[in-house]
Amino acid sequence: xxxxxxxxxxxxxxxxxxxxxxxxxxxxxxxxxxxxxxxxxxxxxxxxxxxxxxxxxxxxxxxxxxxxxxxxxxxxxxxxxxxxxxxxxxxxxxxxxxxxxxxxxxxxxxxxxxxxxxxxxxxxxxxxxxxxxxxxxxxxxxxxxxxxxxxxxxxxxxxxxxxxxxxxxxxxxxxxxxxxxxxxxxxxxxxxxxxxxxxxxxxxxxxxxxxxxxxxxxxxxxxxxxxxxxxxxxxxxxxxxxxxxxxxxxxxxxxxxxxxxxxxxxxxxxxxxxxxxxxxxxxxxxxxxxxxxxxxxxxxxxxxxxxxxxxxxxxxxxxxxxxxxxxxxxxxxxxxxxxxxxxxxxxxxxxxxxxxxxxxxxxxxxxxxxxxxxxxxxxxxxxxxxxxxxxxxxxxxxx
Amino acid sequence: xxxxxxxxxxxxxxxxxxxxxxxxxxxxxxxxxxxxxxxxxxxxxxxxxxxxxxxxxxxxxxxxxxxxxxxxxxxxxxxxxxxxxxxxxxxxxxxxxxxxxxxxxxxxxxxxxxxxxxxxxxxxxxxxxxxxxxxxxxxxxxxxxxxxxxxxxxxxxxxxxxxxxxxxxxxxxxxxxxxxxxxxxxxxxxxxxxxxxxxxxxxxxxxxxxxxxx
Numbered sequence: 001x002x003x004x005x006x007x008x009x010x011x012x013x014x015x016x017x018x019x020x021x022x023x024x025x026x027x028x029x030x031x032x033x034x035x036x037x038x039x040x041x042x043x044x045x046x047x048x049x050x051x052x053x054x055x056x057x058x059x060x061x062x063x064x065x066x067x068x069x070x071x072x073x074x075x076x077x078x079x080x081x082x083x084x085x086x087x088x089x090x091x092x093x094x095x096x097x098x099x100x101x102x103x104x105x106x107x108x109x110x111x112x113x114x115x116x117x118x119x120x121x122x123x124x125x126x127x128x129x130x131x132x133x134x135x136x137x138x139x140x141x142x143x144x145x146x147x148x149x150x151x152x153x154x155x156x157x158x159x160x161x162x163x164x165x166x167x168x169x170x171x172x173x174x175x176x177x178x179x180x181x182x183x184x185x186x187x188x189x190x191x192x193x194x195x196x197x198x199x200x201x202x203x204x205x206x207x208x209x210x211x212x213x214x215x216x217x218x219x220x221x222x223x224x225x226x227x228x229x230x231x232x233x234x235x236x237x238x239x240x241x242x243x244x245x246x247x248x249x250x251x252x253x254x255x256x257x258x259x260x261x262x263x264x265x266x267x268x269x270x271x272x273x274x275x276x277x278x279x280x281x282x283x284x285x286x287x288x289x290x291x292x293x294x295x296x297x298x299x300x301x302x303x304x305x306x307x308x309x310x311x312x313x314x315x316x317x318x319x320x321x322x323x324x325x326x327x328x329x330x331x332x333x334x335x336x337x338x339x340x341x342x343x344x345x346x347x348x349x350x351x352x353x354x355x356x357x358x359x360x361x362x363x364x365x366x367x368x369x370x371x372x373x374x375x376x377x378x379x380x381x382x383x384x385x386x387x388x389x390x391x392x393x394x395x396x397x398x399x
Numbered sequence: 400x401x402x403x404x405x406x407x408x409x410x411x412x413x414x415x416x417x418x419x420x421x422x423x424x425x426x427x428x429x430x431x432x433x434x435x436x437x438x439x440x441x442x443x444x445x446x447x448x449x450x451x452x453x454x455x456x457x458x459x460x461x462x463x464x465x466x467x468x469x470x471x472x473x474x475x476x477x478x479x480x481x482x483x484x485x486x487x488x489x490x491x492x493x494x495x496x497x498x499x500x501x502x503x504x505x506x507x508x509x510x511x512x513x514x515x516x517x518x519x520x521x522x523x524x525x526x527x528x529x530x531x532x533x534x535x536x537x538x539x540x541x542x543x544x545x546x547x548x549x550x551x552x553x554x555x556x557x558x559x560x561x562x563x564x565x566x567x568x569x570x571x572x573x574x575x576x577x578x579x580x581x582x583x584x585x586x587x588x589x590x591x592x593x594x595x596x597x598x599x600x601x602x603x604x605x606x607x608x609x610x611x612x613x
Contacts, residue, residue, distance in 0.1 A: 003500065003504055003507060003508040003511065004508065006499075006500065006504075007497055007499060007500065007508075010499055305497060305499075308495045308497065309508075311454070311456060311483065311489075311491075311495060312483070312508065312509050312512065313480055313483035313484035313509070313512055313513070313557070314480075314512060315476070315477070315480040316476060395476065397456075397457070
């Protein structure tokens with residue numbers, strides 16, 4: 001084979017192969033970067049809410065000027081709740097209960113700051129909260145209360161407060177380890193509890209505690225005052241169902257729009273990534289075209305040698321092999337270097353992500369690896385077939 | 400393979416001609432193993448074409464050619480490769496050596512494929528043909544006569560049932576021609592092969608069993 005290679009490497013044009021190499025490298029790198037960037041950004045959207053399923057809608061009554069002036073309640077009556085529960089698009093409905101007592105929360109970040117604030121609690125039936133049951137339970141008399149906070153609070157701290165004062169940014173994990181001191185006042189009692197943050201929600205703009213604690217606390221500190229339900233949580237079959245919109249409009253209700261916005265952003269991102277990847281693909285195709293042309297030219301220039309080898313008794317596959325290995329090697333090299341580029345570039349954006357989203361855990365490289373290998377295989381198979389066909393045309397003496 | 404049979408074979412370029420008078424074209428010709436044949440021809444009568452047809456290089460002929468009972472039209476690529484590696488040897492008139500390789504490399508590129516001849520035998524052949532000093536000379540720098548000797552050595556670096564030599568001595572002197580004839584017959588005898596030589600005048604001196612006029 002050494003002698004065959006010595007023969008067939010004649011007329012190999014280095015500039016042509018270098019041209020293919022760099023063009024294919026650029027194309028491949030763009031495709032890999034696109035797919036991995038998309039995958040990594042998707043992880044940001046998806047990591048937001050682990051305990052609120054997507055098909056939950058949170059519904060409240062619209063608050064207009066009239067409501068404020070007349071003091072008319074924006075709470076749902078029992079009849080309205082029942083009506084909502086019987087809608088055909090609803091699987092189950094739950095009402096938010098709010099606290100009728102004073103809550104004061106404070107916590108220290110050792111040596112950095114001490115926060116203290118008046119606040120309130122709300123609860124929804126436990127079946128709507130997707131947290132392990134042992135983390136999300138309360139029994140009368142427990143000193144520790146599990147709490148879910150709005151993600152916005154964390155963002156306010158991380159991007160507003162901490163940013164402006166050079167304070168450390170906090171991840172959900174770190175906050176989960178912190179204890180919140182909760183002081184509750186009412187009905188002549190005054191107690192303090194440990195608040196245990198079990199999660200953050202970007203969908204629920206409220207401070208959530210278990211239903212059991214709400215029932216206990218409302219009876220102890222509010223003397224069983226009437227509980228108002230100002231918001232409903234609904235599990236629906238299909239959040240895009242038209243009947244939902246109609247129902248909400250008819251009753252003058254509104255729902256959270258966040259999810260919709262996020263999906264718009266994702267949609268735009270998807271388009272941008274698709275465009276970028278198409279550009280990469282076009283470059284790749286052009287590169288493969290260059291390679292095909294170079295190989296055709298090479299085979300053409302060496303056609304006498306190839307023919308003589310065939311007449312010596314070398315089989316067409318044996319004669320094709322050196323050029324096939326050559327292209328395979330080039331493709332493999334392109335793949336490896338493109339991958340190295342991807343790793344370096346990814347390091348940069350993962351660093352940025354980590355700054356903005358302290359909780360961000362980088363997803364696997366698998367999509368890029370698979371895409372890269374698929375490209376590698378497709379390109380190589382195309383090359384191998386092209387070389388073989390060219391050699392066969394020499395065998396058949398078709399020029 | 401024991402026989403090569405030509406039946407009503409005719410190059411397509413001759414198909415319009417009505418005045419064909421030939422011992423081979425449009426006849427039934429059988430080449431047998433262990434026999435020696437001479438095909439004599441004037442130039443332009445299709446001598447090299449005949450070699451190309453039998454070697455599977457060209458297919459522009461009418462009629463049929465059989466290896467034993469197998470029509471060569473039906474041979475697969477794989478079968479052709481096997482024939483060229485182990486049953487049919489052909490020394491081309493135009494030699495088809497690789498000018499970029501040395502004399503020895505030209506021989507080895509065949510012998511490495513078949514693994515048939517010992518290196519010692521090849522060295523002896525170089526010696527006998529008086530080109531042992533040309534081992535490492537590039538073919539492109541050698542005279543045609545020297546190249547013919549290299550080509551014969553290469554042709555014999557394989558097992559064969561039939562060996563075709565297409566004007567093998569056109570550029571050789573008499574003494575080298577007779578050395579070549581001896582070597583060729585020794586190897587053919589050793590392998591029990593049939594020998595078919597062609598000539599347009601200057602013929603390699605062998606004991607021909609049969610002569611054809613093309």
